[in-house]
Amino acid sequence: MILTLPDYIYVFMEDLQLAGRSKLTLKQYESDIKKFFVWMDKHKENTEFDTFKALRAEDIRSYFLHLHHLQLSQATIRRLASVLSRLMKFHQCIAAEEIHKLAAASPLRALNDKDFITDKEFTQLMKRMKTKDSEQQKKSARNYLLNRNIAIVLLIRTYGLTPTEIHSLTMKHINFAQKELMVQTNEQRRTFQLQESMMNYLRDYFFSIPPLFRPKYNSKDPLFVAFNNISLSFQYDYDRQRPKDLSVRAIQEMIKDEVRLANLRKISAVTLRNTSILDFLQLGYLDDVLMERFALTSEASLRRYKQYLENISENN
Structure with a gap:
């Protein structure tokens, strides 16, 4: 069990702190990162920086498969992916872009009334x-x-x-x-x-x-x-x-x-x-405007609201 994260993680955390992240955000980041390093310690048998830097796409897929087996919600998996992506981009890891693709591609539950x-x-x-x-x-x-x-x-x-x-x-x-x-x-x-x-x-x-x-x-x-x-x-x-x-x-x-x-x-x-997002979508605002206004991280998030409106239109 990982009780203390490696030093190179705290370099990343210090950078976040200097960027003005709140204590609550830093605590959440640390908790999310620790989940990944528990998995890494078990499957890679160490958490050294060289091992971390050498992680490949197949390793990341294995981690996400592990998260799905834990029956975590899609929202939680996307959050863990986002945090891990930031960490790996900070350290210029090879697999960083793969995480971004996985996070964006994670299926979202269809919205309903x-x-x-x-x-x-x-x-x-x-x-x-x-x-x-x-x-x-x-x-x-x-x-x-x-x-x-x-x-x-x-x-x-x-x-x-x-x-x-x-x-x-x-x-x-x-x-x-x-x-x-x-x-x-x-x-x-x-x-x-x-x-x-x-x-x-x-x-x-x-x-x-x-x-x-x-x-x-x-x-x-x-x-x-x-x-x-x-x-x-x-x-x-x-x-x-x-x-x-x-x-x-x-x-x-x-x-x-x-x-x-x-x-x-x-x-x-x-x-x-x-409901606020749906209101603005119905008013006809462009996708890029909506994503900026609501700080949406992917078009997949906005697509759910569009699909909901389409379903309503088809059922009426």
Whole structure:
């Protein structure tokens, strides 16, 4: 069992850190890479750099066959492929391009109606999210966070952001005066012009934070600050001397809770983002525009939405 990764992996991790990757991203990368080196240690009997550099296409195919035998989801396999591809490209390995082809070619499950939220469901969700808890639940943390929660859900449903992208937003990424939001994904930068209603939720949330814990303008402070449900207070990271980041998991759990309170079926951040992508596809935007707007990594991802629309058209 691999407990510690080889030194040449940490050179790659240090490069990611210097590029500004979050601690959460680095932790995920390390976990994903470790899965590959557990396999490599077993099948190649060592994890030395020369062995790693010499890996060929047949080795990579063997690894992906191993992942399929573990019955991992296609989404997980694609993520592992993407991480491994970056690592091998960083070290200029021969098999790097083969991984990219395998990642792009991995079959994706066909989308169906359950992968999208209907207008009726979204209206019901928004109505419940705007409703405070009862007097008996007055000390509920949720009552302090209505505007924050609505802003997050709208960023996913209307603008197509992911929980990871929302977690990574800092005060440098938001311009309250110009109503602009900038999202940095790897080497790609996307700018969104926010609607006034969206800005109102963000401003109300921002000024609900006590000045001592409030993120500073044009700083690396997180736009969305973690909240302690017991003390009913926004949290501060004293080691880093700034407000504490709201985690990806907290965003996902918030959506799950709000969906449950609205008495809706299982709806996640992925469901909301899927619907945003579908909306823009129906508006007739070109493929390259859509891939840039939603930071899609392959045309195969976009093809699923097109196929879904074709299936709807054929059944009507």
